[in-house]
Amino acid sequence: MENFVWYNPVKLHFGDGVTDKIGKVTAEFGKRVLLVTGKGSAKASGAYEQVVTRLQNEGLTITEYSGIKSNPIVEDVDKAAALGKEKKIDVIVALGGGSVIDSAKTISLAMKYDGPAWDIVTGDYKPKDSTPLIAVLTLAATGTEMNSVAVVQNNCKQQKIGFGNKYMYPRHSFLDPSYTFSVPKNYTAYGVVDLIAHSLEAWFGEGDATLSDRFIIAIIKEAMKNGPDLLEDLENYDLRAKIMYAATCALNGLTSNGKKSGDWGVHGIGHSLSVVYDVPHGASLSIAYPAWMKLQKDRIPERIQELGKALFEISEVDDIIYKLEYIFKALGSPVRLKDINLKIEEGNTRERLKNAMVVSKVDGVVHKLTQQDYETLLDLMA
Numbered sequence: 001m002e003n004f005v006w007y008n009p010v011k012l013h014f015g016d017g018v019t020d021k022i023g024k025v026t027a028e029f030g031k032r033v034l035l036v037t038g039k040g041s042a043k044a045s046g047a048y049e050q051v052v053t054r055l056q057n058e059g060l061t062i063t064e065y066s067g068i069k070s071n072p073i074v075e076d077v078d079k080a081a082a083l084g085k086e087k088k089i090d091v092i093v094a095l096g097g098g099s100v101i102d103s104a105k106t107i108s109l110a111m112k113y114d115g116p117a118w119d120i121v122t123g124d125y126k127p128k129d130s131t132p133l134i135a136v137l138t139l140a141a142t143g144t145e146m147n148s149v150a151v152v153q154n155n156c157k158q159q160k161i162g163f164g165n166k167y168m169y170p171r172h173s174f175l176d177p178s179y180t181f182s183v184p185k186n187y188t189a190y191g192v193v194d195l196i197a198h199s200l201e202a203w204f205g206e207g208d209a210t211l212s213d214r215f216i217i218a219i220i221k222e223a224m225k226n227g228p229d230l231l232e233d234l235e236n237y238d239l240r241a242k243i244m245y246a247a248t249c250a251l252n253g254l255t256s257n258g259k260k261s262g263d264w265g266v267h268g269i270g271h272s273l274s275v276v277y278d279v280p281h282g283a284s285l286s287i288a289y290p291a292w293m294k295l296q297k298d299r300i301p302e303r304i305q306e307l308g309k310a311l312f313e314i315s316e317v318d319d320i321i322y323k324l325e326y327i328f329k330a331l332g333s334p335v336r337l338k339d340i341n342l343k344i345e346e347g348n349t350r351e352r353l354k355n356a357m358v359v360s361k362v363d364g365v366v367h368k369l370t371q372q373d374y375e376t377l378l379d380l381m382a
């Protein structure tokens with residue numbers, strides 16, 4: 001087992017009605033609030049009205065930046081950070097899914113920097129301070145509510161980059177499972193895929209940490225058990241709660257302690273699909289993971305077998321990959337590019353995807369990918 005430091009300062013408020021405290025909690029950081037939201041789901045679901053009313057009841061002044069898109073773009077971060085500086089914002093409240101919260105995390109750093117936010121995303125500038133951030137999660141998937149990572153896209157450069165900074169941890173995260181009732185079936189499924197994928201990225205990392213491995217298996221089993229039931233009963237509070245907590249635990253450090261690192265190669269491949277064709281994150285992973293496992297099956301058969309034994313009590317590598325693919329498919333998430341109407345040999349699809357992988361130097365931390373591997377992966381994903 002590797003040495004590790006587990007630092008996670010996020011105060012998580014989990015359960016029905018937890019945002020009743022958001023006004024008081026936010027007021028501790030100051031009076032002027034920048035409220036960051038997405039395209040409209042929070043208004044439609046009623047979460048927006050509830051949160052805004054609770055902030056206003058504490059006498060807080062709200063400036064709003066809305067319209068953050070899924071697979072968020074750096075232009076919005078720059079605009080919102082400029083607005084935040086102009087209004088002398090004290091605290092940011094992010095109300096939405098991973099795209100809104102990741103944007104707000106980056107805004108919280110960009111408000112302390114005079115240059116473009118992309119410098120922060122690429123690591124060319126390393127901020128040492130941030131505007132306090134409070135997250136209200138409306139979609140269970142990414143784990144962003146309890147980690148210090150954000151993923152932002154730059155369409156001009158054709159890059160989608162995940163980066164970490166310890167000043168990006170939300171000070172508080174509010175997770176009311178009933179706020180996720182309105183998430184449609186497809187995004188609910190993508191969220192389940194994403195949390196399984198985070199667990200797998202840790203599984204295929206490096207280091208002998210058996211307890212972390214057991215957490216990984218438990219989280220995936222929780223998703224396999226409750227994910228399909230939830231898709232049949234989208235407003236079931238208990239199922240929403242179980243999936244929400246599983247998604248948080250899949251990327252808050254729990255599954256990586258004692259390991260040198262996770263792999264994250266599959267996320268790199270998924271980000272390339274998202275940056276070129278705006279594929280929803282979870283959907284990109286249900287396409288990329290089976291392909292990646294097929295690529296790796298002769299390189300790391302034992303690790304795939306251990307996974308299969310722990311999850312399905314089977315040890316034939318091909319069967320294990322098929323089973324995982326079947327799980328994604330049964331959730332209604334695509335497993336091939338053709339499932340999202342992308343034909344790899346039509347037009348310049350292959351070239352564009354390969355180029356995005358090359359530009360982003362898509363690679364795993366542990367299981368290194370070559371340019372020949374990119375070609376093989378594209379064939380396997382087709």
Ligand code: NZQ
Pocket residue numbers: 037038039040041042045068069070071072096097098099100102138139140141142143144147149150151162179180181182183184187191194251267281282
């Ligand atoms: O924009 P609005 O109107 O809010 O609609 C969103 C969006 O269309 C909608 N939605 C959110 N909450 C809803 C809802 N619809 C109905 N009811 C609700 N309660 O769902 C759509 C997708 O939202 P988005 O935030 O994009 O999804 P998700 O939470 O999956 O976030 C995906 C982003 O997070 C990044 C991904 O790469 C992607 O950019 N990730 C962030 C990570 C992190 N920070 O740790 C790790 C992940 O691996 C991932 O890379």
Ligand code: ZN
Pocket residue numbers: 142194197198267281
């Ligand atoms: Zn992910």
